[in-house]
Amino acid sequence: MSVVPLFKQQIAMGGPLRVTHPEMERYFMTIPEAVHLILQASTFDGKGEVYMLDMGKPVRIVDLAEDLVRLSGLEPGEDIRIEFSGLRPGEKLSEQLWEEGADYLSTDHPDIRRVIEPERLKGKNLKNAVKKLVGLAEKGNDKAILKLLSDLLPGSEIGTAPPPDITSIV
Numbered sequence: 001m002s003v004v005p006l007f008k009q010q011i012a013m014g015g016p017l018r019v020t021h022p023e024m025e026r027y028f029m030t031i032p033e034a035v036h037l038i039l040q041a042s043t044f045d046g047k048g049e050v051y052m053l054d055m056g057k058p059v060r061i062v063d064l065a066e067d068l069v070r071l072s073g074l075e076p077g078e079d080i081r082i083e084f085s086g087l088r089p090g091e092k093l094s095e096q097l098w099e100e101g102a103d104y105l106s107t108d109h110p111d112i113r114r115v116i117e118p119e120r121l122k123g124k125n126l127k128n129a130v131k132k133l134v135g136l137a138e139k140g141n142d143k144a145i146l147k148l149l150s151d152l153l154p155g156s157e158i159g160t161a162p163p164p165d166i167t168s169i170v
Contacts, residue, residue, distance in 0.1 A: 027055035
């Protein structure tokens, strides 16, 4: 569920608004904006290319919460409290949209970049990686799955979250 309707619901109930952390920030885009950019990217010539949308600047969630309280004609901290619940395991304060060290090219659209993908996860390499992951899942080796995913996707910080219950995918 998006945080905006959740905050609206919490405001309607008299609060409090629950925010994970005072410095938590996320990117936001309206559905029409996202659809427009996706349709634009679909007109590009490349087959199987990966594109990234420029999401602008991230928004601090606490600022969004305070703005929604004010837009409701109330005062944050007085009429509606804001509570901080703390980060959950593996949760980040900010999103990383662009992989560090990755290469991106401009396109004809100023808000869309083409990702130059590393060769490590294409063709035969991808098939072999999937085969290894399936084998590890069949053995129930969640630690080895996390290690392999971390090796295949550098910068993803896969090992920072608690291991998943892999029995649901076998």
